[in-house]
Amino acid sequence: MTRTKKFPSKNISIDDVARASGVSITTVSRVINKIGSVKEASRIKVMNVVKELKFQPSIFAQRLATGKSNVVALVIPRYEGVFYSFYALELIRGVGTMCEALKLDLLLHLTDARTPLSIRGVEGIIFSDIIGNRAQLEDSLAKGTPCVVINYYVDDLDVSCIAIDNAGGAENAVNYLIQLGHRKIAHITGDVTTQAAAKRLEGYKRALEKNSIEVKEEYIFPTDYSRGAARTAAESLIKADEPATAVFVASDSMALEVMAVARELGKNIPDDLSIVGFDDNPSGLYGPVALTTVRQPLIRMAEESVKELNRLIALKKNAPKKILLPADIIIRESCKPFTG
Numbered sequence: 001m002t003r004t005k006k007f008p009s010k011n012i013s014i015d016d017v018a019r020a021s022g023v024s025i026t027t028v029s030r031v032i033n034k035i036g037s038v039k040e041a042s043r044i045k046v047m048n049v050v051k052e053l054k055f056q057p058s059i060f061a062q063r064l065a066t067g068k069s070n071v072v073a074l075v076i077p078r079y080e081g082v083f084y085s086f087y088a089l090e091l092i093r094g095v096g097t098m099c100e101a102l103k104l105d106l107l108l109h110l111t112d113a114r115t116p117l118s119i120r121g122v123e124g125i126i127f128s129d130i131i132g133n134r135a136q137l138e139d140s141l142a143k144g145t146p147c148v149v150i151n152y153y154v155d156d157l158d159v160s161c162i163a164i165d166n167a168g169g170a171e172n173a174v175n176y177l178i179q180l181g182h183r184k185i186a187h188i189t190g191d192v193t194t195q196a197a198a199k200r201l202e203g204y205k206r207a208l209e210k211n212s213i214e215v216k217e218e219y220i221f222p223t224d225y226s227r228g229a230a231r232t233a234a235e236s237l238i239k240a241d242e243p244a245t246a247v248f249v250a251s252d253s254m255a256l257e258v259m260a261v262a263r264e265l266g267k268n269i270p271d272d273l274s275i276v277g278f279d280d281n282p283s284g285l286y287g288p289v290a291l292t293t294v295r296q297p298l299i300r301m302a303e304e305s306v307k308e309l310n311r312l313i314a315l316k317k318n319a320p321k322k323i324l325l326p327a328d329i330i331i332r333e334s335c336k337p338f339t340g
Contacts, residue, residue, distance in 0.1 A: 012053050012054065012055045012056075014028050014029065014032075014055075016053065016055075017046065017049050017050060017053060017055050020049045020052075020053065021042075021045050021046045021049045022045070023042050023045065023046060027042055027046065028046050031043050031046040031047065031050075032046075032050070070103065070104055070105055070123065071104070071105045071106075071107055071121060071122045071123060072099065072104050072105070072106060072107070072122060072123055072124050072125070072126065072306070072309055072313075073106075073107040073108075073109050073119050073122045073124075073125045073126065074091070074092070074095050074106060074107070074108050074109065074125075074126045074128060075109045075111055075117065075119075075125055075126065075127050075128060075133075075136070076088060076091070076108070076109070076110055076111070076128045076129075077110075077111055077112075077113055077128070077129060077131040077132065077133060078110040078111060078112050078113075082110065086252075086253070086279060086281045086282075086283075087151075087279070087298065088128075090298035090299055090302065091128055091150070091151075091298060091301075091302045092108065092302075093299065093302070094298065094299040094300070094301070094302025094303045095126060095302045095303070095305065095306055097299075097303065098302070098303040098306035098307065099306055102306060102307075102310050104123075104306070104310070107119070107122060111133055111136065113131065113132035113133035113136070114132075116135075116136065116139060117136045117139070117140065122145070123146065123309075123313045124145060124146035124147065124148070124309045124310075124312060124313050125140055125145055125146070125147050125148075125309075126147075126148050126149075126150060126305050126306070126309055127147060127148070127149045127150070127152075128150055128151060129149075129150070129151045129152050129194065129195070129196075130149060130152045130154070130195075131193070131194055137149065137154075137157070137159065138157070141157065141158070141159060141318075146309055146312035146313050146318070147159050147160070147309075147312075148160045148161065148162065148305045148308050148309045148312070149161040149162075149163075150162050150163070150301050150302065150305045151163055151164060151195075151196060151301065152195050152196075153195065153322065153324060154322070155322070158318060158320055159318075159320050160308050160309075160312065160320040160321050160322065161320075161322050161323070162301050162304050162305050162308065162323045162325065163195075163301075163323070163324055163325070164196070164296045164297070164298075164301065164324075164325055164327050165324050165325065165326050165327050166195070166196045166197075166199035166200050166203065166278075166296075166327065167199040167200070167202045167203035167206065168203060168326065168327060169200070169203065169278065169294040169296065169326075169327025169328070169329070170199070170200040170201075170202070170203025170204050170207070170248065170278070170294070171203035171204075171206050171207040171210075172203075172294065172327070172328070172329045173203075173204075173207075173248050173276045173278070173294050173329055174187075174203070174204050174207035174208065174248050174276075175207050175211075176276065176292075176329055176331070176335070177246045177248065177274060177276060177335065178207065178208075178211050178213070180246070180274065180335060180336065180337045180338060181337050181338035181339070182245050182246040182274060182338045183213055183245075183338075184219070184242070184243075184244040184245050184246070185204075185208065185213070185219065185244055185245075185246045185247065185248065186219040186220070186221065186237050186244035186246070186247040186248070187200075187201065187204045187219065187220050187221070187247065187248050187249075187250075188221045188223055188230060188233045188234070188237070188247060188248075188249045188250060188254055188255075188258065189201050189220065189221065189222050189223060189250050190223065190224075190225040190250035190251055190254075191223070191224045191225050192222065197225070197250055200250050200278060201220070201250075204220075204248055218240070219237075219244055221233035221236060221237060223250075223254065225250070225251055225253075225254065226254075227253055227254060227256075227257040229254075230249070230253075230254035230255075230257040230258055231257050231258075231260075231261055233258075234257065234258040234261035234262065235261055235265075237258075238261065238262060238265050238267060238273070239265075243273075244273070245273065245274065245338050245340065246273065246274040246275070246276075246335070246338070247273065247274070247275055247276075248276045248278075249275060249276065249277050249278065250278055251277060251278055251279055251281075252277035252278065252279040252280070252281035252283065252284045252291060252293055253279075253281060253283070254277070255275050255276070255277030255278075255284070255291055255293070255334075256277075256283060256284065256287055256291065258275060259275060259287055259288070259289065259291070259334070262275075263288065269288070269289045269334055270289065270333070270334050270335050270336040271336065274292075274334065274335035274336060274338075275291065275292070275334045275335065276291075276292045276293060276294070276329070276334070276335060277291050277292070277293040277294070278293060278294045278296070278327075279293060279294070279295075279296060280293050280294070280295035280296065280330055281293075284332075285332075289332075289333045289334045290332035290333040290334065291332055291333075291334050292329070292330065292331050292332045292333070292334045292335045293329070293330050293332070294327050294328070294329050294330070295327060295328050295329075295330050296325075296327045297325050297326075297327070300325060301325055304323065304325075308321060308323075
């Protein structure tokens with residue numbers, strides 16, 4: 001009986017497998033990567049040697065052999081506190097889960113938007129929002145790289161995008177407050193250089209106009225999405241000569257800050273001020289009053305982006321889809337009918 005030569009397990013290479021099997025390196029590569037035609041006897045011989053020598057194929061060599069890297073990139077614009085952001089963490093979780101399901105490897109890339117993307121060897125790219133980095137998207141498309149944009153509806157480029165209906169969600173939130181009898185409704189915006197915040201402001205104004213309520217600029221408080229800016233806006237809102245009876249806030253984290261400021265100033269939520277947020281951040285459940293909010297399907301958006309990118313990679317041609325996902329209002333305790 002022929003015995004294969006023993007090798008130190010750490011140093012086993014494809015050359016060792018080929019010698020022990022009595023076949024060529026090419027044959028071993030074809031067996032391992034399940035490509036090409038190999039005689040059954042040779043395949044069995046190679047697999048037996050692989051098992052006996054406990055050979056672990058190099059993942060990089062396998063990818064070179066198949067011509068596919070199976071790596072996709074998620075590009076997120078860098079901002080302070082990104083890894084404490086509910087939005088960013090939900091996207092990473094959703095994209096990561098779907099990549100695992102589809103046997104794709106995920107490369108996370110934070111960008112300052114000012115420099116070209118230094119990403120090589122990826123099958124495709126998911127852009128999380130477009131905030132000052134449109135040139136990076138256009139450059140990737142020009143190179144023929146499959147791309148999907150999420151949280152930003154791109155209507156002027158031939159690229160797949162999956163976005164939230166921010167304007168529709170905001171309009172639903174303000175309509176709800178109007179149905180409760182409120183007419184003095186304020187809005188604390190996010191950073192309107194982002195499409196999401198700009199669309200939420202648009203939805204706020206649209207709801208007022210459709211209900212014949214004047215849009216008052218003194219009831220609109222611009223912020224940069226930070227809790228500090230939300231605190232300043234809340235103080236101005238509550239101390240105004242004619243304060244609003246309700247406020248729609250562009251994010252849950254800011255809405256919770258507004259709630260805290262109101263309590264510090266002796267106001268009761270929702271008796272003195274009704275509040276609606278946007279995100280459906282779980283933290284909104286654990287304040288002194290459960291926050292009414294607009295739920296945006298972040299996980300679904302993230303998962304659909306991976307599916308769409310995988311479709312484009314398989315097609316090997318650009319056939320973009322544009323998807324707008326609905327945002328639904330979740331009614332909790334932070335609003336009540338206006339009785340004044």
